Amino acid sequence: MSRRSHLARLRQQAPVILPSVLSSDFSDMRGEVEKLEAAGVQALHLDVMDGNFVPNLTYGMPIVAAFRKLTELPLDVHLMIENPERYIRQFYEAGADIITIHEEAAGSDTGKILEEIKSLGCGAGVTINPDIPVERVLPFVDKADLILIMSVNAGFGGQAFNPVALEKLKTLREVAPPELLLEVDGGVNLETVQACTEAGADLLVIGSAIFNQSDYGAAIDELYRTAQVSN
Ligand SMILES: O=C(CO)[C@H](O)[C@H](O)COP(=O)(O)O
């Protein structure tokens, strides 16, 4: 299956919860993936941090490649790295399906890098931190497959949700083409998830609210029930 075909499926199934495996047990990656698959998850979110663009350092291509060996689930790779253009091809070769870059890190190269990601056959995403105005991603609503709105400052799991993300999601939902996927990441939990779907988020990245629970399936089910938009 082409990597870009995952985009249409995620759009059809929205809202979709993507576990952020940063909070998972890396000493048992296989067991963690099996539990997530048994819980019915539809994609995984992988957080790559370089200790430079963000103060935290996580993992790079080898861990993405290891997840690729463990599962056929789409891998949504969130690059929190300076000069992301240096590594796009390597993350593609490691098995990423969607690659998201920070506009703050890519600057005037953002459009060109999104094109490169697409030309490799991956979904192309762009994201901004909470203190960056939504106007900085508006030029990409027709160029990207996905816009990720950060609801915490990129860098760490387990932070509190910043509601500034909700206004940005609403603005994008109004102006963006309907096929553009809107994703939200950071502090999404039982208290905040419904506001995210009501604001128009299609993809909900969730770390600690899943991995801090002993039963991932039960946690995800409850998050889905809570996420339903009330009519
Ligand atoms: O990109 C991220 C942090 O920069 C993570 O995806 C995010 O923090 C998810 O974790 P949590 O749900 O615990 O906030």
Ligand SMILES: [Fe+2]
């Ligand atoms: Fe993330």
